[in-house]
Amino acid sequence: MEDEEERLLRLVALRNADSIFLARQRAEQELVRVRDSLQAKTDALARSLATTQAMLEERDRARAEADTARTAAQAANEAKGRFVSMVSHELRTPLGAIGGYASLLDEEIHGALSKDQRKYIARIRHNQQHLLRLVDELLDLAKIESGQFPLKVDGFPVQLVVESVRTMIEPQIRASDLRFEVLSFDTALSVMADRERVEQIALNLVANAVKFTPAGGTITISATATAKEAFLHVRDTGPGIPADKAEEVFQPFVQIHSQTANTNPGTGLGLAISRELARAMHGDLSVKTEPGGGSTFTLYLPRVG
Numbered sequence: 239m240e241d242e243e244e245r246l247l248r249l250v251a252l253r254n255a256d257s258i259f260l261a262r263q264r265a266e267q268e269l270v271r272v273r274d275s276l277q278a279k280t281d282a283l284a285r286s287l288a289t290t291q292a293m294l295e296e297r298d299r300a301r302a303e304a305d306t307a308r309t310a311a312q313a314a315n316e317a318k319g320r321f322v323s324m325v326s327h328e329l330r331t332p333l334g335a336i337g338g339y340a341s342l343l344d345e346e347i348h349g350a351l352s353k354d355q356r357k358y359i360a361r362i363r364h365n366q367q368h369l370l371r372l373v374d375e376l377l378d379l380a381k382i383e384s385g386q387f388p389l390k391v392d393g394f395p396v397q398l399v400v401e402s403v404r405t406m407i408e409p410q411i412r413a414s415d416l417r418f419e420v421l422s423f424d425t426a427l428s429v430m431a432d433r434e435r436v437e438q439i440a441l442n443l444v445a446n447a448v449k450f451t452p453a454g455g456t457i458t459i460s461a462t463a464t465a466k467e468a469f470l471h472v473r474d475t476g477p478g479i480p481a482d483k484a485e486e487v488f489q490p491f492v493q494i495h496s497q498t499a500n501t502n503p504g505t506g507l508g509l510a511i512s513r514e515l516a517r518a519m520h521g522d523l524s525v526k527t528e529p530g531g532g533s534t535f536t537l538y539l540p541r542v543g
């Protein structure tokens with residue numbers, strides 16, 4: 239009996255030992271599996287850390303490059319501004335002298351002039367003024383482009399600009415065979431900009447419309463708005479601008495239409511200056527050609543209220 243019990247106990251102990259051994263083996267296998275999977279995760283983490291590190295370094299490099307490029311562009315712009323101011327000054331001084339001596343001759347202080355001499359002096363003065371204007375405009379453009387152009391930004395109604403442009407352009411309209419109309423718009427519509435500069439832009443646009451629209455045509459001013467922007471449109475029934483030239487005309491000195499001798503030939507700087515001014519006031523200037531000819535220039539400006 240005793241033996242039987244002992245045998246049974248030994249059997250139970252053996253079984254227990256067996257299952258403990260098996261459980262341990264399973265636990266060890268599980269441990270190996272967990273360790274391997276942990277290792278794989280650690281490896282993946284290390285790889286992604288390395289990638290992130292590389293990306294961060296790349297970003298820092300790109301930022302440093304952008305900073306260098308920005309500084310270089312700014313320095314180039316300032317250098318250009320200084321260069322143009324200097325050249326303009328050097329040009330303006332002798333041009334002033336040319337004008338002055340032409341005036342002295344014209345006043346006949348040193349003797350009477352023949353009809354031809356008077357005619358040639360008038361030509362000298364005409365060309366001198368043209369050059370002077372060109373120098374002034376170039377100087378303005380360089381100043382605006384290099385951000386050295388002071389702007390007096392304030393809120394004002396678009397209506398004021400339209401009225402003063404109408405007054406300024408009236409003599410030219412009367413002398414031409416053109417119709418000029420202003421479509422009614424919200425008189426309270428106001429923008430945040432430099433009023434004098436907006437007038438300059440609007441006048442440039444209307445002067446172009448008058449210059450390029452043949453007799454019998456119509457020039458129309460209107461204004462529209464969205465919640466944030468106001469748009470001033472100057473539309474004409476002239477020859478229009480081909481779509482592939484629509485951007486070019488905003489480049490300095492680009493003139494795509496031959497201009498008749500009796501109109502002011504201009505320098506091709508009006509639109510370049512106008513667009514730079516619009517952009518300096520956080521606006522823009524663009525053009526669309528109407529399907530049946532004619533152009534619409536639109537000035538965008540930030541709206542007030």
Ligand SMILES: Nc1ncnc2c1ncn2[C@@H]1O[C@H](COP(=O)(O)OP(=O)(O)OP(=O)(O)O)[C@@H](O)[C@H]1O
Pocket residue numbers: 442446447450451474476477478479487492493494495503504505506507508509510533
């Ligand atoms: N309303 C318009 N209709 C047709 N073409 C236009 C119009 N406005 C401008 N253009 C074209 O764009 C060119 C550039 O215009 P921009 O005002 O810059 O120069 P410009 O009038 O020739 O000279 P400036 O303005 O310096 O006196 C013009 O020469 C003309 O070819």
Ligand SMILES: [Mg+2]
Pocket residue numbers: 442445446504508509
């Ligand atoms: Mg012009």
